[in-house]
Amino acid sequence: MSSTEVQAKRLFGTDGVRGRANAELTAELALRLAAATAEVLGADVERPTAVIGRDPRASGEFLEAAVCAGLAAHGVDAIRVGVVPTPAVAYLTAEYGATFGIMISASHNPMPDNGIKIFGAGGHKLDDAVEDRIEAAMATVEEVERPTGADVGRLVDAPDAVERYLNHLTTQIDADLSGLTVVVDCAHGAASALAPEAYKAAGATVIPMHAEPNGLNINDDCGSTHMGKLQAAVAEHGADLGLAHDGDADRCLAVDAKGDLVDGDMIMAILATAMADKGKLKDGVLVATVMSNLGLHLAMEKAGVELRTTAVGDRYVLEELRSGDYSLGGEQSGHIVVPAAGTTGDGILTGLLLMEQxxxxxxxxxxxxxxxxxxxxxxxxxxxxxxxxxxxADDVCAAVTAAEAELAGQGRVLLRPSGTEQLVRVMVEAPTADAAHSVAKRIADVVAAAGS
Structure with a gap:
């Protein structure tokens, strides 16, 4: 079997397990995944506990029930924290001293999808080897002897979860944000209540939009994947800036007062130089992925900051950050990680740090x-x-090689399979927008032909 076939059949993607809820991602699958997670991460722990959160998708309700059932049946106490951002689950896993944490969300994906993200002790994302152990355990988990009587897991709610997370966020900045007006696009997602409250608590005047989740409208023509309405709203209100989150609020993109997009690369450039000036950028290193724009490389070189790149996915950024105890990393998409303040990307924290500057x-x-x-x-x-x-495919590889020769070192080509969907992403940078479009379209046509 080829490595391609093995990869294609792996349950875990770059950010947990995703699929159409009640189609690929069923209650039965969620239950078995939770049970296997309990067996692997709860092994040798006398009374394991797990923090469980979700975004407001309608399917999150039955998936949460399935996850909790799988955990309790295998002796894990489930601490339900309700509808909260993904970084809140990571933080609360550490805050409550839980054995692990589970977030039910498909992040920026459309509503029919859902997903399950797993955090280890301390709120850290799992590495590939641990995910593989969990996936292997799913095949035999029904044969495991289960606890009975007082040893079965219990389900409890954590009424102070949101308050603890908000307190954590507001202690991460020193500046008073009064005088700043910000429009916040909450994507009808997990941050619909939390993000405006956090920014108000820091002193900003907040104009929320897309903050009325109904279980079906998450990411629907709004949030960090659809910036147009936020750009118009910033101009309409004369705001200083706009901030956009995705469905689980681990991302943040921004809009300046003129309505121009400020993406994750630009946010990293702003924060990295500010931290470097204060002597808070460990070893002068910023960590980003191969998707980051060449402009970020050039800006950091000029600022005397070393830019280290990883594979696409915030988990790989996190691995590099942890390997050198570095201070800042992220992705062009708006996943920004500040390890001193959290173990994963946190969109609300990013918004606070940006406004602090x-x-x-x-x-x-x-x-x-x-x-x-x-x-x-x-x-x-x-x-x-x-x-x-x-x-x-041979034709696709040949098209990429020809495009790289054409750009002759003045741009670059990156082609990669999506980690969460059946997509191939074709990215081209070039000296002009026309050239970038032309080259990308040419490669995309070859990809489409090969994939038909």
């Missing part, structure tokens, strides 16, 4: 973002039947 410097967001000049970039997502096979 506006308050501390008196500069506009546009002025702060001008540290980086973005090289034109084109990203095309191509739907295919088998993403791994298509990405390795």
């Amino acid at each position: 506006l308050a501390a410097t008196g500069d506009s967001l546009a002025d702060l973002a001008s540290i980086m000049t973005v090289l034109p970039q084109e990203l095309i997502n191509v739907k295919v039947a088998d993403k791994h096979a298509v990405a390795e």
